[in-house]
Amino acid sequence: MDDTHSNMEDNMPILYIGHHETKRAMPVSEELVQHAQDLGYDMLTSPITNAHFHSRVLSLLNSYNQAITEAALPSDAQPLPLIPALQSADTDLGPSDSISQLITFTSSWIDLSSPDPVIAYLSRQVLNLEIAYAAFCGAITVVVPGPRLSHGANGLAQYARAIKEALATGSYIQLHILMPMDGSDLEEALDDLGDLASFTRAEYQNQRNVGKGRAGLFSSWDAWNTIRSICKYHARLSIALELPRRLPSLALQSRWYSEPIRLLILPASSFLINARGSSVLSKAHQAFIFRAMRLQKAPWLLLADIGPLPGVDDPDLIMSYATGHLSPEAAADAPTPRSSMSPSPTPAEAALMGKNARKKSNNNDPTPHLSYLRYLQRNQPPKTVIERFGGGFQDYLQSPLQPLSDNLESITYEVFEKDPIKYEWYERAIAQALRDWQAQGKPTSSDDGAVVVAVVGAGRGPLVTRALNASKSSGVPVRAYAVEKNPNAYVLLQRHNEQDWQRKVTVVKTDMRAWKGPSLADGSFGKVDILVSELLGSFADNELSPECLDGVQHVLNPDCGISIPASYTAHFTPIATPRLWADISHRSTTVDAGAFEIPWVVMLQQMDFLSIDSHQPALYQSQLSSGGKPNQLNLDPPLRPYIQTAWKFTHPSPPTILAQSSLRRGGSAIGGGGGFTGGDGANEHNARSCSLTFPIQEQGVCHGLAGYFETVLYSGSEGSVELSTNPVTMEQKSKDMISWFPIFFPLKTPMQVPANSEMQISMWRQTDDRKVWYEWLVESFIFVNGERIRLAVSDLHSSKSSGCLM
Template identity: 65%
Template sequence: MDSPQSTGEMMPIFYVGQHETKRSLPVTDQILRQAQDCNYDMLTTPITTPHFHASILSLLTAYSQAHLDGSTPSSHHPMPLVPPLTPPDTPLTPNDSISQLIAFTSPWIDLASPDPLIAHLSRQVFNQEIAYAGFCGVVTVIVQGPRLHHGPMRAKGISQYARAIQEALSLGNYLQLHILMPMTDNPESESDGDVGNLARFAREDYISGHSKDGEVKVDLFGTWDAWNVIRSVCKYSSRLSVALTLPRRFPPMAIQSRWYSEPLRLLSLPATSFLVNARGSFVLSKPHQLFISRCMRLRHAPWLLLTDVGPIPGINDPDLILPFSTGTISPGAAADASSSTSSVSPSPTPAEAAQMARQVSRKSKADPTPHLSYIRYLQRNQPPRSTIERFGAGFQDFLQSPLQPLTDNLESMTYEVFEKDPIKYDWYERAIAQALRDWKSENKTVSSSTGTGFVVIAVVGSGRGPLVTRAIRASQETGVNVEVYAVEKNPNAYVLLQRHNEEDWGGMVTVVKSDMRAWKGPVLPDGSHGYVDILVSELLGSFADNELSPECLDGVQHVLNPEHGISIPTSYTAHLTPIAAPRLHADIISRSATDSNAFETPWVVMLHAIDYLATQESQQQVPSETNTNRQSQPKAEAPALPDVQTAWLFGHPCPRPILAQSNLRRGGSASGGGGGATGGDGANEHNTRFAQLTFRCNERGVCHGLAGYFETVLYDGSDGKVELSTNPVTMNQKSKDMISWFPIFFPLKVPIYVPENSEMEVSMWRQTDDRKVWYEWLIESFVTIGSRRIRLGISDLHSSKANGCLM
């Protein structure tokens, strides 16, 4: 991977827009400049006007009255046709500022209506608006999400809504469509729609009666489920994303994490999402703040849209001088609201709404844009980026092919990136120093022939020499004399190693140009070859063994002292967990157009916008449906830790009988058996592995692939273990802030839908034909009904053999 550019401590940039659901005036250049003077970055505009809305209602009324007597079946009459737009129907015209506006389609249509009449009218309106917006040069269009409740029917029209979106994407080749979705499915929010909403005119025959009496149910994952249908029908289009409305009361972390993994392009903050603190200032709750801060760390941070927080100040007086919202406000004005205030109803009561209106009136005298000022305050006070975030800036969710260190000679820049790691080499130095202390305290014999008590250390695969430097430092720290060899096959790095030996290491290192597997060991005075006491390497990949560390260390083990020899690392394990990664899946779909093996490649990637489908029981599970009146304000939770399971282990040195059998098989003699299962003589079959792991999924989701990590024990001695880890469960404990390795991602060509309380069974193979090593993976989903375990789905058997790592 390339070296990231140093960006210092740049804070996330908030792009904030203003939206009025009932915008009365067309957005002119003057209004746009006025908004920018107030420090808004963008404005929204409706595509059509109330005049157009009224004409559609008149068309519907005329059609309904014509068939009211029922003398002629309505099926014998054509559906009403929406006439083309006229100038009074739309405020938009092509102009230079149109690209600075976000267009809203009409929220009063119902593309998911079960009534074919309403659905037919809605589609016509929607298609005309999309086509005209594209003609005018609009780039970004926000579309109201599907209505999920029609009387007692729930989520019945999602497929036809999804098809309408898929069709709209083909109408405008440059349009970016953002589907406006609430975080959770709340029937109450849909029942408060405008009286002119076409959903209110759906005929009784298609609605099947009125809503049943009883408790109002909330499906926490209902809106996400609808979104999943939409983007699946649209084949994960790169021009389709989510505009997420943040509620007044935040849902549990499980649903927050799910939306975080989706392609969030915009976060909508209605005025009702804000609370009022003791100073009478508008603020957001702590869960709101944390979610926004988390989203602003995404590679492509979403925009923020303040909705119905008041009109643009000064639009009637363009000469009025207004303060510029910089976010420099007093701590008291930005103080969080009290806990008693944060436990108010999900939406403001009439009394609360009146109180907020009075607060707006008072605050506007001192600050005409109090909500914007608070958002700018949050921008100025974002927490600093972590070490990993600073290093990984630009690499988040960026797919990279794994390295081929045996077949490719790495560039100096690649070595440089690894050498910037603030943790790894310190830990290696600690492991070497501890091994030297133990060697001295246990009075082990040494392999050196040049001096009594000199421990022979060989750094194999030395690169530019950072581990050689650390071995020398460990010797100086412990007072144990060492004889150091640096073995490297890269002819370019070999030149640099010799220079380091002359200028930095004082000539105390023997630099050897050789593939480590062909090196015969230190040359003794009589011309024979001796042994190495401590073998040091950094051959690990993102999945531990994916850069052929087992094969390389097996090949050089013949130089290791058979009695007391130490390998650093001494062991390493590969780990897996299933994840939802829609952004990565969409990226691989686009790559597959030119790369037929895109879905058969394990990708190295700094996983960021993902959701873990199997988590540890570190937080109380929230049922999918619960009574809205009994919910309490959730506290600011931390994301649940994933259930990461161990796939397999490699240890070094490898038991000598295993290597002896491997050498016997090499060459294809009769005594070596019948050959390898996947080709070749089977000399490397001792390094094949298989794992079958079962993961419990409490919430519904979609699996796009497997995240792979590793843990390694560098040395296990008298002072305990020295370990490195990329496993998100253990990395902070074992090697916090280590940046040398990103995780690995094993994708699925066809994602698997996982229902609540189900299981995913992962089968993973490490295969070899003596010439290359590759992985194969397969995922199955199961649900238990009564005493029966039923298979719901199974993925293709994926194989990376075509892109296997050559030996």
């Protein structure tokens, strides 16, 4: 294997895989854990209590019911049944060195959301006894069966309250709520005669009301959303998600992707059978798993009910490790399943599964499912440029830069300069502008015919180098200036001029707004033909590019001067991002009370777009149904978001606009009565506002707004050179550009939005001549009998206290 491939493989996500049996036949001893590790598993699951404890609880319930019947008393006259403390016979679990390799499960036969108060009370007792004992033993990960969706909305609050109690009982326990992905109820326990739900008294038996259609599909997610909301997005509460045989809609898949999934459970029924009789996963399953594995906190995988661990009856048997080196026939995908594929295997398929499992247990590979997952691990799609660059930055909140008030460190400049696209595109734009200048015979601002180019806010000088390269490639001579206020970067610019630029550049240390222009021999100041800057932030104008370029425009050739960039637009869309909201909520109570008033720069990853472009082509779905290997799958968000333009800035600004701004700056009578938000109002021409409506196709929760930008660096005879962070256009305009992460405008209170509704988002760019800040407000509407009804309105958020200082 060559070094390049080896390095790429080392950087790929590792799949941590466990073995789960719903009804494990033997206690999970340290020897069994070691045996599972010898087979290649990373972990095992274990019930916290056993059948003896189950029998004790059922006996207690039976005695209670008998006492009520025989006494002929109302139930409220009889004390509720109380489960005595755990006994040694009730559990096979105990403190051990291998406890960290175990994922413990609470009893599946309880019903925390039961409408029968006796059943609910017993279930709460069981849960708390088990959680407390698991915590005592040192278990960290506990899986709790989710609420019975057959109860519908009834009992959800009751279930959530019980989970909140359990979180307090086990102070270090990570609770994973077991949820079905597609809204179907997990029926295995309900079929068990020992399930407490089967003892619900007649007067409390409610009609099963699992929803059908789209609402039913989202019922599982809606239940989870209710639980975590009541538990206030608790940091130790997450999801164990069971993948069905047929994955639900892409919209629902994307919604689950945005949630804190810590376990992905793959039951045997999720696997298909390929032509050779091997168990494999559909392309849709592969794509979902691969995408989840890219998360900063990737989930573990559990192979569920694929059969007992082989060789447990023969401790001397040496088992081979699951390497994932499969034959092409074994690794081949199954035929593309039809849309009518049943949620469970057919009897013939089930028989084939069992036959293959028995055959393989006597063959060279005792763990075919595990080997297949290891094969997928070795054949994941390669990481994109952005994924490689952004490793460790996913969903990491960063405060926006203050480039005017702060002097940036060299490492900050260095991060920007690693972009493989941005500076090449700038060089193209400058070269095109120079060629057009020459072709159009425009007069220059120099005495020798060279085009005067000034890089303002030059930093460490990458754009200066690109401007010199553009001059060389276009054959158009330039006179170059580098203007920078940072005294530390100024030292490096001087060194570059001596060592790299052959003293072809005039380096000027000043704030660009105070620069008077190129110094001439007679002591006066000349003009600049092309102004080049890289002042854009994640929302285009949030690092004061409009104010800076307005302030330096007085040096630009008034007749034919060019600004690069020529224009830029800000864009946004509503998103669901529980992880970021929980992070900001924690900051607001521990570090910064104003955390919800800050637009955060963040590499958005674990999120879901709430508004989808209904006119997009179904490329992703067709890709899943086509042939090809796993590493050919595209793991980008499968649905194209509906992203709208907030506002636009163009440069150079019209002279009349700047003339009026100058009048207002002195506070003269002709300049008006001052600004709306303070100051003279000299910068109010750079204020902006918008009110945009977004269709919401599926129910969800809005945690805030994702912001992006697009910019036209230059548009001329050869076309436009553009950059974009907008997910809809970035592939076309500037693929693999990494200089800017999106911006996130959070909401203090998450907003529930129903399916087939609208969100109206209002945003303002405000200024008081000393700083610039944003304000944002979100409203939710639904149509009833043709009338638009407001459902909710958020706080009016304002970043004034953390605004960008001018």
